[in-house]
Amino acid sequence: MPVTSPSNLKEQAELKLKDFLLTMQEFFFFAVRAFSTIPKIKRYWRDVLDQALICGVESIPIVLVSAISIGGLMAMEVGNLLEDFGAKTMLGRSTSNAVLRELGPLLMGLMLAARYGSRNGAELGAMQISEQIDALRAFGTDPIAKLVMPRLVAALLMFFPLVALSDFAGLQTAAFVAEHYHKIDPGIFWNSIYPKLAPKDFVVTFLKAPVFAVIITLVSSFNGFSARGGTAGVGRSTIKGIVASSGLVLVANFYVSKLVLDFMH
């Protein structure tokens, strides 16, 4: 039967849908197990610290680079636009909305999906391929508690300060560009921000931290655990993890903002 015949296509679509639903079901149980092992944190606190160092401290440079570049760019471009309308004094407010609520956490999320997610996917994938995860189970250690839970807890803890750092660096860079490029007095810049800051701005930005932590850690770890087919399989599972977690971070970023802003309007 030709590959493109309608019945064949329908069959393939059904199979893919079935595969997708099965994967979703497995992911759901994987996530439940990861959360249910959090009470074992006392036993694995060293692993949590190790992971906190990897996903937190070691991620500071990449988070700073992305926050500084987006803060500077935003201030430069928005400032040029506002100049046409004679509203340059609004630069602080316009930049802070974009950086604080959206671009700061989003870029941090994408950078960590690439950095932390790829590390998780590759490390756990290699462990799966070399049967180290089976060895853990065979000798009586729960691999989810040992390998996934510490990553999850570390990300949940460390993404908060990283978001704060990303927002802070982004805004400071924007203020620097406003002063030196657009010649806006820093007092005017910051005064257009502070009075307008509302609790919802902080709720939006800090709610994204745990959401991104859960998405990036669980998606990348799940893909690592699902690696099959040698080193090429590790590569495939790592890519899948990064693509899926980056996509989900983008979607979650939109919905968290929308839900919070609708709710706290």
Add this chain to the structure above:
Amino acid sequence: MIELRNVTLKYGEKLILDKVSLTVRNNTIKAVLGPSGVGKSTIIKLMLGLIKPNSGQVLVDGVDITPMKEAELYPIRRKMGIVFQGNALFDSMTISQNFSFFLRENLRLPEEEIERRVMEQIRFAGLEGYEEQLPESLSGGMRKRVAIGRALIFNPGTILFDEPTAGLDPVSSKKILNLIADLRKNSNLGAVFVTHIIDDVFAIADETAVLYQGKIIFDDLTGKLHESDHPFICSILSDKILEL
């Protein structure tokens, strides 16, 4: 004693094991012989409860482990040690950490006792002086010995070996086979080893099961392999190494 009763296993639509029954008695060395990709390693993973069959039972010391949850399986698994084909050593840990890891994880032992047991296994594996090295710096034979030492860490009754001599040079292979035989002789340990090398079977196995196309086509004393008139067994006895 480990027993598989009418075990059937499928991966998707592919039938891997078809109503396989197999018994491993205490203090015997049992070989599971078969060509590559036939499901030999799967048998070992079934015995440990790492995978579950579609139907049939897996009994360890008379207890059916197939309906057990993961947490219930941990004490059962400690009755057995396993040596994976690729050793599955933790490559970011030193040799002594590879030995001590599961002791710290699973048993509440004083630090001195852990150190004593680790040193015991290091001596057993003949790796004095290599304690702080990473597995990647060891030869294939040494890594295998570390894996065997790790498998002994809980003093199990049976050790499961997945292709114990695969990828080793003839001298290392011989050493590993002698080690398995010595374990039975000196420590009363039973062993199951899956292999595709028939010379290994004749070297140390008391009993042999031959797995072919998902079925056990022979299960008896190793010496009786020559009496079999099954065409597959006749062909492997003449070719010695299975590459089907």
